[in-house]
Amino acid sequence: MKPISAVNDFVIKFANVNGSGSASANELFAKAVMRMGVPVSPRNIFPSNIQGMPTWYEARVCEQGYHGRRGGVDMMVAMNPQTWAQDLAEIEPGGYLFYDSTRALPPGSLRDDIVVIPVPLTAIANANYIDPRQRQLFKNIIYVGALSVLLDMQAEIFEKLFAEQYKGKERLLDSNVQALHLGRDYVRQHLPHPLGMRVQASDKVGDQIFTDGNSAAALGCLYGGATVCAWYPITPSSSVPEAFQKYCDKFRIDPDTGTHRYAIVQAEDELASIGMVVGAGWNGARAFTATSGPGISLMQEFIGLAYFAEIPVTIINVQRGGPSTGMPTRTQQSDILSCAHASHGDTKHVLLLPQDPHECFEHAAAALDLADRLQTPIFLMTDLDIGMNQRLSKPFTWDDSRSYDRGKVMTAEELEAGKDFGRYKDVDGDGIPWRTLPGTHPTKGSFFTRGTTRNPYAQYSERGPDYIYNMERLLKKFKTAATLVPQPVLRLCDEPTRFGVIYYGSTAPAMREALDVLDAEGLQVEALRLRAFPFPQVVADFIGAHDKVFVVEQNRDAQMRSLLVNELEIDPARLPAVLHYDGTPITARFIAAAIRQALAEADALAAPADKVSA
Amino acid sequence: MKPISAVNDFVIKFANVNGSGSASANELFAKAVMRMGVPVSPRNIFPSNIQGMPTWYEARVCEQGYHGRRGGVDMMVAMNPQTWAQDLAEIEPGGYLFYDSTRALPPGSLRDDIVVIPVPLTAIANANYIDPRQRQLFKNIIYVGALSVLLDMQAEIFEKLFAEQYKGKERLLDSNVQALHLGRDYVRQHLPHPLGMRVQASDKVGDQIFTDGNSAAALGCLYGGATVCAWYPITPSSSVPEAFQKYCDKFRIDPDTGTHRYAIVQAEDELASIGMVVGAGWNGARAFTATSGPGISLMQEFIGLAYFAEIPVTIINVQRGGPSTGMPTRTQQSDILSCAHASHGDTKHVLLLPQDPHECFEHAAAALDLADRLQTPIFLMTDLDIGMNQRLSKPFTWDDSRSYDRGKVMTAEELEAGKDFGRYKDVDGDGIPWRTLPGTHPTKGSFFTRGTTRNPYAQYSERGPDYIYNMERLLKKFKTAATLVPQPVLRLCDEPTRFGVIYYGSTAPAMREALDVLDAEGLQVEALRLRAFPFPQVVADFIGAHDKVFVVEQNRDAQMRSLLVNELEIDPARLPAVLHYDGTPITARFIAAAIRQALAEADALAAPADKVSA
Amino acid sequence: MTFITKPKLHHPTLQKNTVGYTRRDYEGRISTLCAGCGHDSISAAIIQACWELDIEPHRVAKLSGIGCSSKTPDYFLGASHGFNTVHGRMPSVLTGANLANRSLLYLGVSGDGDSASIGLGQFANAMRRGVRMAYIVENNGVYGLTKGQFSATADRGSKSKKGVVNSDSPVDLVGLALQLGATFVGRSFSGDKAQLVPLIKGAMAHGGAAFIDVISPCVTFNNHGGSTKSYDYIRQHNEAVSRIDFITPGKEITTDYEAGSVIDVPQHDGTVLRLRKLHADYDPTDRYAVLAYMNQAAKHGEIVTGLLYLDPLATDLHTAFNTCATPLNALAEAQLCPGAAALARINATLR
Amino acid sequence: MTFITKPKLHHPTLQKNTVGYTRRDYEGRISTLCAGCGHDSISAAIIQACWELDIEPHRVAKLSGIGCSSKTPDYFLGASHGFNTVHGRMPSVLTGANLANRSLLYLGVSGDGDSASIGLGQFANAMRRGVRMAYIVENNGVYGLTKGQFSATADRGSKSKKGVVNSDSPVDLVGLALQLGATFVGRSFSGDKAQLVPLIKGAMAHGGAAFIDVISPCVTFNNHGGSTKSYDYIRQHNEAVSRIDFITPGKEITTDYEAGSVIDVPQHDGTVLRLRKLHADYDPTDRYAVLAYMNQAAKHGEIVTGLLYLDPLATDLHTAFNTCATPLNALAEAQLCPGAAALARINATLR
C-alpha cells in the first residue's frame, strides 16, 4: 500500500459531534493553513439539530486555489464513534486515518489500505485537565496540535491565531497554547512525522479575505445604505441579519447621541418580515429581508404586490435543499423559478447571482440601488454553500466617489414647479415611472397605492386598456433592468469553440476547475457566468455563437435553463442540462465528467446531447 | 342608416347599477331566449363593489351555438346614467338603443346612426307601484317585457319561467307577470315591433343545461366523494364552496339521523384552508379547497409540503386578473406557472383544464380520484369566465357502475399478512408509493410524515442518495400522471396541415368559432385542446406533425407555452404565442385575426411567425 | 332612470383650522360603498377628527388591508399618501412604514375580517411591538366585500344572510389588544360621532399603539332574519332568485347618548345593539379591571363603549429601538456608509 | 472519544395496562435533542399519560409544526401516525385531520415560536373552533432549532444569548386560550411529572379543545447571563470564537411540590422560576376569575400552574357541525354519491 504523498493539495475531513467545540478547532486549523499562504476551502456538513449529532468539516487544501468541493478524502480525523464505519469507508486508498486511540478498537474495525494514526487524545486530555468540559474542549485543540506536526505546520502560526482570538482573555489563550503543544509533543515523541501529505508555506493567498457570504451580504447591505431589516430566523439565512446587527452596532450608532441609524425587527413570520420591508420601501427607506425557500413561499403574495404596485424591496434568499422543509442544512440552487416568477399572475423578477463572499457584498449593495431604481423586488440568490461557509475571495472594495442611486423620486420642489406626476406613467421611455414619498408636499403628489389595476395616474380602473398599458410598461421596465444588472463574465478561448457552458452562483469555483481540467485534456469549451436575470444581450449572443451550450446548475429541473429557453427563445436542444442536486456542493469532477461524456457522444454520433443528471 | 336585421344572431348588452335587481331580470331574459331553443351565452361584467356601481350583462344570442364573447353590441339597454356616454358609443352602426325616456335627454346625447327605442320605464313603474323598492325592482321586469315584444318573444315563455321561479311565492309571481305585461303593452301600443333584429323559435338548445362552472365544480366534488371542504372567501371562487354547501344540504344528510356526511369550514385564511385540506387528505378523507390567485400565493408553502410528503389535495383555482389583487372581477389564465411550479424547490404539479360547466363537473370528480391515486395536489384550473357565468353545456353524466379510485392505501389485512411497507418506496415501478392511514393497525404501518428528506421507509435522512431516489421517483410519478389525466381533444382536417393550434380552458368556444371562420376562408388549421398538465405523448406528436403550432392563451407571458417548450423540449420558434389578457374573455375575432395575419406573413416571407399580442 | 345616490360625507364648513385647512381639505374621493354603510360614518368622523386636531393632511400616512372598510382611506384625507395593501397584512406594512419615517402620523384602517380572521397574527404583533399608530377596525361582523360571510367577530350562533350558522367563539379584538399590550384601547359605534371623534383624536395623538374597535353596521348583509315587515318583499325576492339581487338602500344609523348611560340602537336587521357608555370619571388605567368590567357588562348583553384603557406614558417601537431623531429615510449617505477606509480595516480582520 | 450520551426516556416498567401494552410500547425513536432538554421530560410524561390512560397507541394521531419541540412526536408513540407539518401551521392540519376521522385522539405538539409567533393566528382559531385535541406547547421562550432567537413568549427586557434585548410585550398563550374559548386550559413545568402527567391525561380525555402550556427550559440557549461560575469558562470560549461552539451537556431540571404551595426552580442560566401550584380545591370553571388570579400572581413574579380552566360539558367542532358518527373518511361510496338518477333530475332543473 502506497501512502498518498501530496503537498498543498489534499482533502482533510473532520468527523465530529455538534456542540463539542470542534467547530472552532477545525476553523483554527483551516486558518493556519491559510496563514501559510496556502489556499484552503472548508465546508461544514451539519445536521438540522443542535447538539449531539454527527457533523463534518471538510477542508480542501489546494495551492492552485480551487475552492470547489473536490470529492474524496485523503485524511479523515475520526472523532465520532457514531459515524466511524462510514467515515472509514470514505478514505481514499493510501489515505490517512487519524483517531483517538485511548480505548482500543474492536478487531477488524480498520482497513489495511490506509495509514492509521492513533493518538490517545482522551488520555492526554484527562491527564492534563480536571473539569470535564475543559477535557472535552481541549481534546479538539490537542488533535489540531497533533495534526500540525504531522502536516509539518509551525506552532507559531497557531500561537499567533490564538493570540488574536483570545485577546483580553489571557486565561483562555494560555490553556489553548498549552493544549496545542500537548498534541504536538505527543506526535513528536511517538509518531513518524511529517507525513508524505503535508502543508508547505506558499504565497497563493495574497490579499484575499477569508469570510462567509452571509456576513459579506450583510456588510453589503450596510454599505448600500439599508436602514430597515425585517427578518424571521431560518437556516441558512439567519446569519445575514445577525451579522447586519453586529455591523450596525459598530458603524450605525450616532456618535453624539448614541441613537441608532437602523432598525432591525425580528418579525413573527415571513409574511410579516416581507410586509415590513414593503412598508419601509414604500416610505423611502432602503430595506431588506433575508430568508430561504420556505420563507420565499410565504412571501409570494407580498412579492406580487411589490411587483405590481412597484415598491423597492430587497430579498436575500440563501437557498437550501427543497422542496418543502427539504434538506435545511444542505445546498441547492432550486428557487430560481419560484423567485423569477414569484406570485400569481404574470410576473417577472430580477435575480442577482453572486459567486462568492466578494460578490455577495457587491451584489447586496447593488441590489439596494437597483430596487430604488427599478422600484421592484430584487432577489439576491445565494446558497448555503457560499452563505454559511468561509471562503477565500477578493477583498471588499468601495469607491467613496460613488453615491447611492435613489431612483426616480419626485421632490416637493418639482411638484411645486408643477411637474406632471403620473405615478404609473412612462414618461422617460424606460418603463420606469416616477414616485413620490409620503409627506412630500401639502397638496401635490399624493396618491393611493394599491395592488389592483389603476390608470397611469394611480386611479382605480377596471378598464382593459389601462391594465394593458401597465402590464406592457412593466415588461419594458424589465428590459431596462437587463441593462442595469451585473453583466455576465465570459471566459473565451483563443479559437471559437463549438461548445459553450453557462453557469452561475456557487457553481463557479468547481466550474473554473473543470474548465482547466478539460482544457488540459484539449477539450475547449467557452464559458459564460450569469450574474443576473433578466439576461443581457451578450447571453443571447454567446449562445448564438455556439452549437451547444451546457447549462450547469444545482437543481433537478434545470430551472435557469428554462428561463434561458423562454426569455431568449432558444431551442432547448441547444442547451444540454448538467444537473447536480443531491444537496452536496457540485464538484469539478462531476462537471468535467458530464461535459467530457457529452462531447464524446457528440463527436461519435452527431446526435443531440441530452440531459445529464446527477 | 340601415338598421341591423338579424335573426337569432346578435349581442344585446344591459347597462345597470349593481344591487338594483337587474341581475335576475337579465337572467330571465337570457333563459327565455334559451327556452325558445335558441342558444345564448350571457356574461356579467361587474365591479369589485357591492352596490351602486356600474355593472353590465352582455348576452350573445347565437343560433350556431358559439358561446364565446363576440365583441360589439347590437342592442344596448342603457339603464345607467353614469355610463351613458360609453354605452352609447359601444353600439354598432345600425344598432339599437333601448332607454328609459321618462326624463327628457339633454340635446345631442344621442347618435343618428342608431335606432333609438325610448320607453318611459320610471313613469310606468311609478304609475303602477307605490313602494319605492317595488318601483325599482319592477322597472327591470318592465324593460324585459318591452324587449320581449320588440324581439318577438312570447309572453308564455316568461310566465312559465316566473311560475317556476316563484313557485310557492304567488304574490311575487303575479306582480312579476303584471310588470312583464306593463312593458309588453306599452311597446305594443306605442312602438313599431318586432324589430328587424329578433329571436325566432329554434331547436338548437336540445338537452343542454344552462349553469355556471362554479356550481358544476361543486357538484363534481359532491359526486366525487369530497367530504371535507375548507375555504376562505375570494372572488370569483366563493360560489364553489357555497354551492357545495347547498348540494350537501340536499344530498349529504343522513336520512335517519339527520347528521351530516360532510364538513365545510370557512377558515381564517388560505394558509389555514389548505392546511385543513392537507390534514384531511393525510387522514384519508377526500378534501378540497377553492380559491383564486392571491389564495394560491398564500398556499405555496403547504402545496410544497403536499408535493413532497405526497398528500392528496384538490385545489380549485378560479382564475381572475393578476398579478396581486389585480382585476378581481375580470378573467384570465395567468396562474398556470404559479400552480404548475407552486412552492420553492423543484416541484411539478398536475393541472386540469376544463372548458365549460360540463367539464368543471367531470374534472372536479376526476381530480379527487387523481389526488388519491397520485397522492399529490391536483389543481382544477377554471376562471371567472366559465366559473361565474352561466353557460350552455352538455348535461352532467355519471356512470353508476364507476367507483372511486382510492389509490394505493395499504389495509390492516395486508399489513397483518406482513406485506412490506415502505411509505416512499417505488414498488410498482410507476413512482407511486403505498400509504397507510392513521389508526390502521396496532403495531404495523405507522410512520412519521414530514416535509424533510427521508429514506424509502420514511425515516429522516440527510443522505444525498435517499434524496435523489425520492426526487427521481417523483419525476417518474409525474410521467405516470400524464397517462392518467384527461387526454387532449383533437380537431383534425382531412388533409394534414402545416399549421396547428393549441388552446385550453375557457378559450374553447372562441377557438371553435375562430376555426370555423378560418375554415370558411379556406385557412386550414388543426387544433388540439389541452385538458391537463403534464402533457400526454399525443401533444408532442401533434406539435411534431406541424411546422408551427399557435398557442392561444389568456395571459401576458405565454405561460402554457413555456410549459410546452420545457416539458416537451420544443423549439419556441415553432410555437407562436397568441395572447389576449386585458381581462375580457378572448373572442373568435381576435384569434382569427391573429392567426390569419400570421399565416399571411408566413406565406409572404417564410420568416418565422413571432409573438402576436393583444 | 336607475340611480341610487352615493352617500355624501358631511358637508364641510369652510371654516379654517389653525394650520389653515377647511374640513373639505380632509375629504377624499366620493365613496363607492353602499348607501347607509356605517363605514362612511367613520370616514366622516376621521375627517372631523383630523381637522379638529389641526393635522396637516399630508403628514398622515393611511394604510389599510382589503375589504369595504379597507377601501375607505380613498374616501378621506385625499392629500395624504395611502396604501391599500393586501388582505390582513396591513399591520406589518404599517410597521415598516413607521420605522422608515417616524415623523409622520400613521392611521391604520381595517375590517373585522381583515384584522380578526386572516390578520389576527399581524394585528396581535403590531400591538405587542407598540407601533405608534391609530388602528381602527370597522367592525360589522361580516365580510362585506365578498358578500356577507362571517368574520371572526361574529357571535356564536348568529346566522348569515345565506343561512349558515356560526359555531366559533367570537374574537374580541378589544380583549386581545388589552392582553397584548396596546396602550390606548377604545370602542365605539360608527353612528356615535360625539363619542367617535374624540376617541379618534386621542388615538391619533397617542404616543404608542392605539386601537379603536368601531361597531359599524353593514346595511347590505345584516338586514336578514327578524327584520321589519317592510323588508319582507325584497327578502322573498332575493330568496326566490337565490342571489342578493336587490339591495335596499339603507340609511346611516346614528345615535347620541350620555356618558354612563345605556342605549338600545336598532340595527338594519331590526335587532337591537345595547351600548353602555363609560362614565366620564371612569379610570381607564387598569388593563385587567376593564377586562373584568367588560365581561360583567357582556353578561347583561351590554357592549361597553368609550376609552377603555390608556397608558398616558406610553412609548413606541422607536423608543425601544433607540432610533435616531432623523427619520431613517432621510439619513444622508455619509451617515449610512462607513466608506472605503473602514472597509480596508474590515478586510484586514478577515485575513 | 467524543461521545455525548443521548437522553434516555424513563426506563419503562414491563407492567401491562388494561389494553395490554407496556410503557415501552408508547415510546418512539431515540431523541436527538440536547442532553437535558426539557422537551424530553415532556415526551416522557406523554408516554406515561398515554400508558396510564390505556389508550391504544395507534388510535392517537400526533401532529406538530417545526422546531425542537415539534420534533418530539418522533420520540414517543412510535406506533402512532405522526405528522411534522410546516412551521406554525399545525393547528389547521390537525383540524382537517380531526374532521376526516373523529374516531382518533389528536395530540398537537408545538413550541412557543411555532404557536405564539408564526402560528398565533392558527393557534387562536383552533381554540375558537373547539377542535377536539390535546394541544401542548413546549414553551422555552426561544427558538431552539434556529439557535436561540426570541420567541413571542419571551419576557420584555430579556436578553438573548447573542445579547439582543427583547422589547415586545410577551404573548401569554394561556390568556389567549382562555379568551378564545378553549375549554380545558392548563399550565405546568416540564420537570414536574407529578403535575404534568395528570394534566396530559385530562387533556387527552377532554371533549373539546384542550391546551397545556408547559414551561420547558432550553439547556443550550438559556444558559447565559448570571449563570453559575462553573459555566464562565465555556461562555468566554464561545464568546471568543463568537459562535455557540461548545454546548455544556445539561441535566433535566425536575421539581415536585405540593398543591397550593410556591416553589423556586433554578434554571440552567442560574435564574429562578417561581411557580405557584393551584390548590387542590381550586374551582377552575370561571375563565375570567382565573385570568384575574393569574395576573395577581404575576404581580408577585409567580407563575400559576395546574388546571386553570375546565368546561366539563365541552363539546367540539363535530358537535357544532352535526357530523355523522361514522368517520368521514370511512363513509361508503353509496353514502357519498347521489348517483345517475339524481343527476338527471339536477340536469332537468338546469334547462
Ligand SMILES: Cc1ncc(C[n+]2csc(CCOP(=O)(O)OP(=O)(O)O)c2C)c(N)n1
Ligand atoms: C388573500 C386574500 N383572500 C381573500 C380575499 C377576498 N377578500 C376581500 S375583502 C375580504 C373580507 C373583508 O372583510 P372585512 O375585513 O370585514 O371588510 P368589510 O368588507 O366587512 O368592511 C375578503 C375575504 C383577498 N382579497 N385576499
Ligand SMILES: Cc1ncc(C[n+]2csc(CCOP(=O)(O)OP(=O)(O)O)c2C)c(N)n1
Ligand atoms: C416558514 C419557516 N420559517 C422559518 C423556519 C425556521 N425555523 C425552524 S424551527 C423555528 C423556531 C422553532 O421555535 P419553537 O417553536 O419555539 O421550537 P423550539 O425549537 O424552541 O422547541 C424556526 C424559526 C421554518 N422551518 N419555516
Ligand code: SF4
Ligand atoms: S357591503 Fe356592507 S360593508 Fe360593504 S359597503 Fe355595503 S354596507 Fe358597507
Ligand code: SF4
Ligand atoms: S436547543 Fe434547546 S430546545 Fe433545542 S433541543 Fe437543545 S435544549 Fe432543547
Ligand SMILES: [Mg+2]
Ligand atoms: Mg367586516
Ligand SMILES: [Mg+2]
Ligand atoms: Mg421554543
